[in-house]
Amino acid sequence: MEVQRNFFIFVFFIFFLFLxxxxxxxxxxxxxxxxxxxxxxxHFINTNKNAKKNTQQIFIKNNVINLVVxxxxxxxxxxxxxxxxxxxxxxxxxxxxxxxxxxIYQAQSGLIGKDGPDSSEKNSRPLYSSEKNxxxxxxxxxxxxVPIKWVSQNGVTYTKTFILKPNSYDIQIEYDIYNPSKxxxxxxxxxxxxxxxxxxxxxxxxxxxxxxxxxxxxxYSSSDNKYEKYKFDMISDNKNLHVITENGWIAMLQQxxxxxxxxxNLGQNIIYxxxxxxxxxxxxxxxxxxNVLPHSRSIIKSKLWIGPEIQKEMNLxxxxxxxxxxxxxxxxxxxxxFKLLTILHNVVGNWGFSIILITFIMKAVTYPLTKAQYxxxxxxxxxxxxxxEIKEKFSNDKQRxxxxxxxxxxxxxxxxxxxxxxxxIQMPIFLSLYYMLIGSVELRHAPFLLWIHDLSSQDPYYVxxxxxxxxxxxxxxxxxxxxxxxxxxxKIMNFMPVIFTAFFLWFPSGxxxxxxxxxxxxxxxxxxxxxxxxxxx
Numbered sequence: 186m187e188v189q190r191n192f193f194i195f196v197f198f199i200f201f202l203f204l205x206x207x208x209x210x211x212x213x214x215x216x217x218x219x220x221x222x223x224x225x226x227x228h229f230i231n232t233n234k235n236a237k238k239n240t241q242q243i244f245i246k247n248n249v250i251n252l253v254v255x256x257x258x259x260x261x262x263x264x265x266x267x268x269x270x271x272x273x274x275x276x277x278x279x280x281x282x283x284x285x286x287x288x289i290y291q292a293q294s295g296l297i298g299k300d301g302p303d304s305s306e307k308n309s310r311p312l313y314s315s316e317k318n319x320x321x322x323x324x325x326x327x328x329x330x331v332p333i334k335w336v337s338q339n340g341v342t343y344t345k346t347f348i349l350k351p352n353s354y355d356i357q358i359e360y361d362i363y364n365p366s367k368x369x370x371x372x373x374x375x376x377x378x379x380x381x382x383x384x385x386x387x388x389x390x391x392x393x394x395x396x397x398x399x400x401x402x403x404x405y406s407s408s409d410n411k412y413e414k415y416k417f418d419m420i421s422d423n424k425n426l427h428v429i430t431e432n433g434w435i436a437m438l439q440q441x442x443x444x445x446x447x448x449x450n451l452g453q454n455i456i457y458x459x460x461x462x463x464x465x466x467x468x469x470x471x472x473x474x475x476n477v478l479p480h481s482r483s484i485i486k487s488k489l490w491i492g493p494e495i496q497k498e499m500n501l502x503x504x505x506x507x508x509x510x511x512x513x514x515x516x517x518x519x520x521x522x523f524k525l526l527t528i529l530h531n532v533v534g535n536w537g538f539s540i541i542l543i544t545f546i547m548k549a550v551t552y553p554l555t556k557a558q559y560x561x562x563x564x565x566x567x568x569x570x571x572x573x574e575i576k577e578k579f580s581n582d583k584q585r586x587x588x589x590x591x592x593x594x595x596x597x598x599x600x601x602x603x604x605x606x607x608x609x610i611q612m613p614i615f616l617s618l619y620y621m622l623i624g625s626v627e628l629r630h631a632p633f634l635l636w637i638h639d640l641s642s643q644d645p646y647y648v649x650x651x652x653x654x655x656x657x658x659x660x661x662x663x664x665x666x667x668x669x670x671x672x673x674x675x676k677i678m679n680f681m682p683v684i685f686t687a688f689f690l691w692f693p694s695g696x697x698x699x700x701x702x703x704x705x706x707x708x709x710x711x712x713x714x715x716x717x718x719x720x721x722x
Contacts, residue, residue, distance in 0.1 A: 241255070241256040241257065241312070242254060242255055242256065242262075242318065243256060243315050243317075243318045243319070243320065243331070243333070244318060244319045244320070245320045245321075245329070245331050245347055245349065246319075246320070246321045246322065247321075247322040247329060247349045247350070247351055247352075247353070248267065248322065248324075248351055248352060249266065249267050249268050249351075249352055249353070249354060249492070250264060250265070250266055250267060250349070250354060250356075250491060250492065251263075251264070251265040251267060251278070252264050252347070252356075252491075253284075254333075254347070256312060256313045256314070256315065256333065257310055257311075257312050257313075258293065258295055258303060258310040258311065258313075259294065259295070259311075259313050259333055259345045260291055260292065260293040260294070260295075261282060261291065261292040261293075261489075261491070262282065262283075262284040262291050263280065263282050263283055263284060264280070264281050264282035264292075264444075264491045265278040265279065265280045265281070266278055266279045266280075266281055266354075266442075266491075266492055266493065269493060269626075269629070269630075270630065273630050273638060273639050273642075274638075279442075281442050281444065281491060281492070282444065282491060285385075287381075287385045288381045288384070288385050288388065289379065289380065289381050289465055290378075290379070290380045290381065290437075290444075291378070291379055291380075292376075292377075292378055292444055292446070292489055292491065293375075293376070293377045293378070293379065293469075294345075294358055294374070294375065294376045294377070294446075294487065294489075295310065295374070295375055296343070296360060296362075296372045296373070296374055296375075296485075297372065297373050297374075297375055297471070298371055298372040298373045298474070298475075299370075299371045299372065300341075300370040300371050300372050300477075301372035301373065302335060302337060302343055303375075304372075311335035311337075311343060312335065313333035313334060313335045313345060314333065314334055314335065315331075315332075315333045315334075322349055322350075322351060324351075326351075327350065327351065328348060328349070328350055329348070329349045329350075330346055330347075330348050331346065331347040331348075331349075332344050332345070332346045333345050333346075333347075339366050340365050340366065341362065341363065341364050341365065341366065341370065342361075342362070342363040342365075343360065343361075343362055344360070344361040344362075344363075345358070345359070345360055346358070346359040346360075346361065353498075354490055354491055354492025354493070354495075354498070355488055355489065355490050355492075355498075355502045356488070356489045356490075356491065357486060357487075357488055357489075358376075358486070358487045358488070358489055359484060359485070359486050360374065360484065360485040360486075361482065361483075361484050362477050362482065362483045362484075362485070363481075363482045364477045364478065364479060364480065364481055364482070364483070365480060366479060366480075367479045367480075368479060369476055369477065369478055369479060370476070370477040371474060371475070371476055371477075372474075372475055372477070373471050373472050373473070373474060373475060374448075374450060374471075374472040374475065374485050374487065375469055375470065375471045375472070376435070376446035376448065376469055376470050376487050376489070377446070377467050377468070377469030377470075378403075378435065378436070378437045378444050378445075378446065378467065378468055378469065379461060379465055379466065379467035380417075380437055380465065380466065380467075381464055381465050382417045382421060382464050382465070382466055383464055384401075398440075399439075399440040399511065399623055399624060400414060400438060400511055401417070401438065401439045401440070402414060402415060402416045402417045402437070402438060403415040403416075403417065403420065403435070403436065403437055403438075403458060403466070403468040404435075404436045404437070404438050404509060405426070405428065405433060405434065405435045405436065405456050405468065406433040406434050406503075406504070406505045406506070406508075407428050407430035407432075407433040407456060408430045408431050408432060408433065409428075409430070411504075411505045411508060412505050412508040412509070414438075414511075415458060415468070417466050419458075420458045420459070420460055420466040420467075420468070421460055421464075421466060422460075423460050425457060425458040425459060425460070426456055426457055426458045426468070427455065427456075427457055428455070428456040428457075429453055429454075429455055429456075430453065430454055430456060431452070431453050431454070432448075432454075432504075433448075433454070433456065434446060434447040434448070434503050434505075434506060435456055435468045435469060435470050436468070436490075436506075436509060437468060438494075438509055438511070440623065440624070441493060441494060441624075441625075441626040441629050442492065442493055442494060442626070443490060443492070443493075443494050443499075443509045444489075444490065444491050445489070445490040445503070445506060445509070446469070446470060446487060446488070446489055447487065447488040447489070447490070447502060447503040447506070448470050448472060448487050449486040449487050449488060450472045450473070450475070450485060450486070450487070451473075452472065452473030452474075453473050454470045454471065454472055454473065455470065455471045456468070456469075456470050457469055457470070457471065472485075488502060488503070490502055490503075490506065493626040494507075494509055494510045494624075494625075494626050495626060495627075496510050496520075496523075510624055510625065510626075511620075511624055512617070512620040512621060512624055513616075513620045515613055515616055515617045515620060516620075518613055518614070518617040519617040519618075519620050519621045519624075522543070522614070522617050522618065522621055523621050523625055525543060525546070526539050526540070526543055526621070527627070529542045529543060530627075535632075535633065536627075536628055536631040536632075536633070536640055536695070537631075537632075537633030537634060537637065537640055537695065537698060538633075540618075540640070540695050540698055540699050540702075541698070541702050543699075544699050544702040544703050544706065545702070545706065547611075547614055547703075548703060548706040548707070548710070551610050551611070552710065554610060555707075555710055555714070556710075556714050559711065559714045559715060561599060561600070563715075564597065564599050565599065568593065568597060568599070571593060572590065572593070575589045575590060575593070611703075615696075615699075615700075618695075618696055618699055619692070619693070619696050622640065622641050622693040622695045622696050623641060623693060625641075628640055628641045628695065629641050631695075633694070633695075633698070636648070637649070637694050637698075639694070640693060640694055640695035640698070641693050641695060642693060642694065643690065643691055643692060643693065643694060644690075644694040644697060647690050649689075649694055649697040649698060649701060650686050650689040650690045650692075650697055651686060652701055653685070653686065653689055653697050653700050653701045653704065654682045654683065654685060654686030654689075655682075656701055656704035656705060656708070657681070657682040657685055657686075657704060658682040659704075659708060660704060660707060660708060660711070661678060661679070661681070661682065663708070663711065663712075
């Protein structure tokens with residue numbers, strides 16, 4: 186029964202991945218028509234030659250993030266996360282936003298429209314000025330405000346302020362516009378994230394491992410949709426978004442990290458995507474019209490998240506932003522499992538031991554079903570002579586065989602489906618843990634013991650998959666596999682541990698650890714249950 190269970194999990198897992206791929210491939214969106222007005226408006230911002238030539242920058246830092254801002258437009262061109270390493274064993278911080286010859290990933294913002302300083306009609310972006318070029322949030326301070334200013338020819342003062350707080354990855358962007366003229370100024374704020382579609386080799390670290398690849402692309406939240414992903418391929422093919430909403434956010438996602446704009450203006454926003462050519466795509470928002478009255482001041486705000494996908498923090502920044510931690514179809518299981526895993530980690534202080542404890546808990550919860558499975562297995566084994574007799578007696582009538590077997594099951598009070606209950610319980614748990622391990626940034630570079638320094642990555646020496654295969658082989662030899670009479674079926678079952686071992690070579694070591702502990706507990710439970718059942722017979 187155990188081998189049948191594992192085989193069923195394997196088949197279901199492949200089928201489930203196929204369904205996910207099929208659903209992702211066929212995913213469609215409304216309003217996928219290219220919006221020429223928005224596309225041309227932002228094409229200027231991203232192709233203006235003066236911006237590329239300008240190298241005047243300022244550096245902004247708190248204790249968790251380091252930003253590089255180009256003073257031409259005030260865009261954030263680089264962002265390094267100081268609490269996360271670039272790679273395992275590396276001393277360099279992880280660089281999320283980057284501007285390099287072979288890769289661009291930037292967070293842009295500005296004021297467009299008739300009187301906006303970033304308007305394409307002006308054929309230029311504002312060159313801001315600052316009192317100094319390095320700003321750092323001191324330990325004793327609760328907030329760091331970095332203002333940069335630009336004054337137009339008609340005397341309008343634009344102050345763009347970056348506001349950072351300690352231990353925080355959300356950045357407040359604030360525009361203070363003072364209009365001393367006699368005219369009403371009309372403009373819109375925009376926030377945009379742009380990125381090169383094709384990753385350079387240094388960033389594409391999981392390209393050779395199918396089991397560790399996750400979604401990379403755009404996403405948004407609106408009044409009508411809590412969370413929608415939008416593939417880069419769709420944007421590259423000019424199948425662009427044009428969504429009107431009163432709230433929400435836009436983002437670009439990758440494994441463990443996200444960049445997101447959260448508008449804070451009143452009125453409606455337009456969420457859009459755009460193909461910027463040269464292999465660069467963008468997702469952004471444009472606010473409703475903002476009027477700055479004569480001799481008055483207007484303040485426009487927006488939030489920007491640049492950092493790890495920490496669910497509890499993202500949920501405080503914007504509704505549904507925590508959904509960017511993509512647990513797939515089984516999010517309703519992965520989320521509570523992760524909360525339980527976090528509680529266990531707070532107690533034991535090691536994610537590996539937390540996985541072991543959660544395995545014990547899951548096996549304890551499913552123990553009654555496991556016991557029912559073995560009871561059903563023994564009863565089915567005892568009925569084999571009678572089943573064989575029925576098959577021989579009605580060998581030419583398959584329908585009669587089925588009817589007689591149903592009568593036999595009812596007479597002996599056996600439900601054949603009882604043996605499959607643990608399978609249906611463990612399959613979603615297994616898949617939920619898989620998505621949790623490859624989607625939760627807390628498990629990135631999380632060490633266990635000895636040579637396992639990253640539970641979210643595969644075992645570098647393949648020791649755990651081999652141990653897992655040995656435990657499967659032992660379970661097989663002590664379970665119903667030895668009672669299979671068909672030689673071909675027996676060969677297949679004997680080969681299953683080898684197939685599973687090869688398959689698990691690429692899986693996160695934390696998931697392999699879970700399966701090893703699950704198998705060891707199964708061996709103990711199997712011996713205990715069969716021993717007690719043997720005494721009671």
